[in-house]
Amino acid sequence: MSASPLSSFTCGQCGASFWSQAEGCPECLFQLATDVALTEHASPHAFTVPDQDRLAALMPDFEILELIGRGGMGAVFKVRQIRLNRTAALKVLPPERAADPAFIERFFREAQALAQLSHPNIVDVFDMGQRGSYLYILMEYVDGQPVRTAIREKRLTASDALRIAADLCAALACAHARGLVHRDIKPENVLLKPDGRVKLLDFGLVKLTEDSRIDRFSLTEGALRMGTPQYMAPEQLNPAASIDHRADLYALGVLLYEMLTGLPPVLNYTPASRRTAVDSRIDRVVQRALQESPADRYQSADDFRREIEHIRQTPNRRRITASVLTTMLGLALVATFWLRSPRADTAPPPGTPIDGIPIAVVPFDAVEAHAHQERWARHLRVPVQWTNSLGMKFALIPPGEYTRGVPDKEIASWIPPPTTQPGEPAVLALIHSQYPAHRVRLTKPFYLAITETTQAQFDRLIDFRFGFFRVGGAGESRLAEPDTRDLPIETLAWVNADVFCRKLSEFEGIPSDESGYRLPTEGEWEFALRAGSTTPYWFGNDMDREGLFEISSVHAPIRTRRVASLRPNAFGLYDMAGNVSEYCSDWWSPDEFKKYADRCAVDPSGPQDGAPGGFQRVVRGGYFGDLSRQHSNARSRHDPSVWSNTIGFRTAIDARTVARLIATGSATRPAARNGD
Amino acid sequence: MARQFHTTSWSLIARAQADGDTARGATAEICQQYWHPLYAFARRTGQSAHEAEDTVQDFLVHFVEHAIVARADAERGRFRTFLLASFRQFLARRHRDQNRQKRSPGPKVAHVDFERAERLLAAPGDGSPDHAFERAWAVTQLDLAWQRLETEYQASGKAELVKCLRPIISGTATTPIKELGQQLALSEGAVNVAAHRMRRRFGEILREQVALTLISPDEIDDEIQRLRAALSQPVTG
Numbered sequence: 001m002s003a004s005p006l007s008s009f010t011c012g013q014c015g016a017s018f019w020s021q022a023e024g025c026p027e028c029l030f031q032l033a034t035d036v037a038l039t040e041h042a043s044p045h046a047f048t049v050p051d052q053d054r055l056a057a058l059m060p061d062f063e064i065l066e067l068i069g070r071g072g073m074g075a076v077f078k079v080r081q082i083r084l085n086r087t088a089a090l091k092v093l094p095p096e097r098a099a100d101p102a103f104i105e106r107f108f109r110e111a112q113a114l115a116q117l118s119h120p121n122i123v124d125v126f127d128m129g130q131r132g133s134y135l136y137i138l139m140e141y142v143d144g145q146p147v148r149t150a151i152r153e154k155r156l157t158a159s160d161a162l163r164i165a166a167d168l169c170a171a172l173a174c175a176h177a178r179g180l181v182h183r184d185i186k187p188e189n190v191l192l193k194p195d196g197r198v199k200l201l202d203f204g205l206v207k208l209t210e211d212s213r214i215d216r217f218s219l220t221e222g223a224l225r226m227g228t229p230q231y232m233a234p235e236q237l238n239p240a241a242s243i244d245h246r247a248d249l250y251a252l253g254v255l256l257y258e259m260l261t262g263l264p265p266v267l268n269y270t271p272a273s274r275r276t277a278v279d280s281r282i283d284r285v286v287q288r289a290l291q292e293s294p295a296d297r298y299q300s301a302d303d304f305r306r307e308i309e310h311i312r313q314t315p316n317r318r319r320i321t322a323s324v325l326t327t328m329l330g331l332a333l334v335a336t337f338w339l340r341s342p343r344a345d346t347a348p349p350p351g352t353p354i355d356g357i358p359i360a361v362v363p364f365d366a367v368e369a370h371a372h373q374e375r376w377a378r379h380l381r382v383p384v385q386w387t388n389s390l391g392m393k394f395a396l397i398p399p400g401e402y403t404r405g406v407p408d409k410e411i412a413s414w415i416p417p418p419t420t421q422p423g424e425p426a427v428l429a430l431i432h433s434q435y436p437a438h439r440v441r442l443t444k445p446f447y448l449a450i451t452e453t454t455q456a457q458f459d460r461l462i463d464f465r466f467g468f469f470r471v472g473g474a475g476e477s478r479l480a481e482p483d484t485r486d487l488p489i490e491t492l493a494w495v496n497a498d499v500f501c502r503k504l505s506e507f508e509g510i511p512s513d514e515s516g517y518r519l520p521t522e523g524e525w526e527f528a529l530r531a532g533s534t535t536p537y538w539f540g541n542d543m544d545r546e547g548l549f550e551i552s553s554v555h556a557p558i559r560t561r562r563v564a565s566l567r568p569n570a571f572g573l574y575d576m577a578g579n580v581s582e583y584c585s586d587w588w589s590p591d592e593f594k595k596y597a598d599r600c601a602v603d604p605s606g607p608q609d610g611a612p613g614g615f616q617r618v619v620r621g622g623y624f625g626d627l628s629r630q631h632s633n634a635r636s637r638h639d640p641s642v643w644s645n646t647i648g649f650r651t652a653i654d655a656r657t658v659a660r661l662i663a664t665g666s667a668t669r670p671a672a673r674n675g676d
Numbered sequence: 677m678a679r680q681f682h683t684t685s686w687s688l689i690a691r692a693q694a695d696g697d698t699a700r701g702a703t704a705e706i707c708q709q710y711w712h713p714l715y716a717f718a719r720r721t722g723q724s725a726h727e728a729e730d731t732v733q734d735f736l737v738h739f740v741e742h743a744i745v746a747r748a749d750a751e752r753g754r755f756r757t758f759l760l761a762s763f764r765q766f767l768a769r770r771h772r773d774q775n776r777q778k779r780s781p782g783p784k785v786a787h788v789d790f791e792r793a794e795r796l797l798a799a800p801g802d803g804s805p806d807h808a809f810e811r812a813w814a815v816t817q818l819d820l821a822w823q824r825l826e827t828e829y830q831a832s833g834k835a836e837l838v839k840c841l842r843p844i845i846s847g848t849a850t851t852p853i854k855e856l857g858q859q860l861a862l863s864e865g866a867v868n869v870a871a872h873r874m875r876r877r878f879g880e881i882l883r884e885q886v887a888l889t890l891i892s893p894d895e896i897d898d899e900i901q902r903l904r905a906a907l908s909q910p911v912t913g
Contacts, residue, residue, distance in 0.1 A: 008799075011847035016908060019799035022792065023818035024846020026907035032845075032879030033886065033900050051832045067876075 050075065050092055050134060058131040062090060078141060081126075088126060089141045095133040107135055113180055114203060121171035123191070123199045142199045148187035151259060158278040161259035162312050164190070164198050168252055169305030171200050176245040176301055183243065185251035186231040187258065231255070231264070234292050234499075246294035249304055253289025253297075256282075263611065265290060270609060281311050293512065347441055347600035350401060354443055355379065360400030364532035369570035372398040376445050382659050385572065386447060389508055392457055394447035395572040396655060397528050404526055404601070405437040405593045406633055429590055434633045438596035440523050443603055445655035448520055448528050451563035451574050452488035452582065452648045453500065461503045466492040468645035469560050475645060478559045486562040488580045488648040494617045494640035497583050497649040510657065519585040520652040522618045522635075523604040529577060529621070530632055531570035537630050538569050538577060550578030550622065550630050558624055577630035580648035581623045588613035588637035613637060619647055707736050709816060713756075714763055715793050716812035720805035721767065725790065735766045755889040756813055760806075810906035817889075817903060821882040825874070828881075836860065841871050845878060 008017045011025035018025050052064050055077070062079040065087075069076040074093040081088050097103050111128035118124060124140040147164065150156050156164075168190065175182065182189075182203055189201045233250035235243055257265040260282065261275040271283035285307050291297045298304040351361045357379050360372040373384045376398040386394045455467055468475040468491040470484040497519060505516030520528065535541050539549040549567050564574040576582075586592075586606025590613060596604075606618065616637040622629030623646040629636070638647060711732055718728035739762060796815060801807050822842070829838035840856050843849040857867045886903065887896050 009848060012844075012849050013847045016847075018847075018907065020792070020796060020815060021848050023815055023822065024842075024848055026814065026818065026904055028847050029818055029821075029845075029878065029882065030900050030904035030907075032875055033882040034879075034897060036876065036879040036883050054832075067873075 087141045089139045091137040093135040119174040121167045142191045144191040144193040147190040165256045166308045169301045173301035257286045360398045362402035363534045366570035393450045401441045404440045406434045407437045433590040439600040441602045448652045449650040452650045456485035458489040487560045490648045491643045491645045493643045515654045517651045521605045522584040522586045581619045581621045583649040584618040586618040588616040713809045713812035716808035717805045720808040814903035814906045821885045
């Protein structure tokens, strides 16, 4: 096979040279793919846009001018309504919608409600109907750009942001008064007109297109259905909760913060006034809107608007300056402190007891591990192993200290061989995130589930069947047996695991002001995994080739196994380094350990927010089919809104909460709620 | 439609591991989609055309059979990276195991254009296997986008239109628009409008096509730039 003589081509459009005539000029063609993103959000779930000629035939009263947007919920065309000679926007829903009679019924019911909605900040709906296999909505045509574009291009001032938020509040107040909830407020759905006014799009569409909220989690092909969870109120992530207008106010809080700072707020977000020069009173407004419980938020869009208007009308320069000054002063103080003490280590000397009780300083063996657990159990008046009302078993993990991370000179030799791909930057970055070694001190005793959360446990509280390895799941053909109740739950996003923890707290009647069930921090997780060991793996120096601890056999089929089917570690915990990887509560940052280069990490809980690590969460431990991640140092991370069939979780809870539950008898009460 | 396009690379692999016709269809699609970049890589590591053909064939069979999708996790976010990493491991193992049993040949990969692959290999570049892989990957993405665009246009009876306009959009046109208009019985303005729409649709399809190989949609613009760069490597040789 010999190469043909080579000649290059010159692009007739951009003049670039290229080598293959078959595909054409890569400069021009890839540019087309980039341009698309600037005008609309192309989505892998978008349905095939109906052919314009066919559409024109179906809708003779419209002249189809151009396609102006498309997404999972339909395509939007700019049209001219011939009889009225007016320009309008025509949204055409995917044809499968029109095949569902229940959907059609809801569609027309919703149409009547929407038709009554008229507000200068809401896109007017002119008409809704059905032509052939398409349901359509005829709307006011708005000459504007999504607010998303303005945020991306950093064109919004703080005063723009406040005005937009106030206008949206007015729009929402009008809709809410008619019992309409938007449910999908986000920068893509707010159009900014050249005169600076905004129009809210797609009212009621989400409700319409979601038979149930389960739809949102639908793990169909593509797996990214829940595209923008950051705008969803916590109750929207909870399939069992009811949703009302306060979900919109939450989303508006997210939008306001994002318009001010350019970034959506995430757990433990930095107040807006510390990110940008904005009145610090805004922080309280955002904070109130973002309250987890709807009862703690603004109760109406009018209340929300009044506070915004108050701030707009009483500008307060002093507050801005004061806030900036405070930050500068803080920095100055930190700098002074840092200069004065080169070792900014405020932790007590290694091994200092807590409450007069010795703590578990690694290394220790299995006998000592148990002695530590017993000692702390006596001290707290709790058992070493405790079972909650759902039948989940937990082990008491005592306070302790250990060395985390890898010293620089060792890092090369600790690289787990099978994943080493020279030139694979992502893998190398993970390895370097393990540097440097540092002391970690955990001061709070806690309980950690001895197994990963199983499908049976998860199903009790969450009414949606997550999971790849289960009957009806995508991995059904790989199952060893149809009974999968004791397999770990997987193929769920971090946010779903987080919701489960909250629901479990509710289930056991733990009040929201008490520390309830949660994911373990990364610091806790590794201490629990090691259980006193300093070897590369908790079970020794070598990978588990005999299949005693974390894999059932080197040649085992690539799938999950029943929890607790192999040996536990010295704390009595099963499958820590195998079966499925596990979510931790921490945000990911590749540089997290570097903060502790010269000091001890006391109860570390990760970065303040997700920005440094690209808004990902820490994942620890290995999974079926990958020996290398059993390594006690191995760290990983994952997007919190995306699932993987290799990741599950186990729950933790503070020992003092368990002590209280036991003392008041509330956790031993038979689980009467939730059906069974 | 013969091809199912709205499928991520990951779920395509998952389907290939099922049983029956779906699996065979998916396997064939995988071979078609990923054959070229792997071949380019193998050739640049010093294999002869025949060796490379065998290696890629063996690898793809192994790749589909061994449930590698189970390892689909975060670090391997880009399917391209993941595929290449798996291929490297495969090559390393093959190299170690010199006396391996020659496996019975699997089903032949259909519709493979060796000549074109060789021609692309001969184009100037930095000569590294990685670059050869990326460049072939980028070409494959463009190919798939073209195939899909053509299928769409054909389905609505516009096969002729896409055939005539393709050179304009890909920058290889030699026929003036006016002449094309005569061929298509359209005015010059109408040809321009049609070309505008086709450009836009091609952009959408290409973007989707690339998105299907990623886990996070945020990476898409970065990935597009990278593919573009792989193909417009400055002439060095």
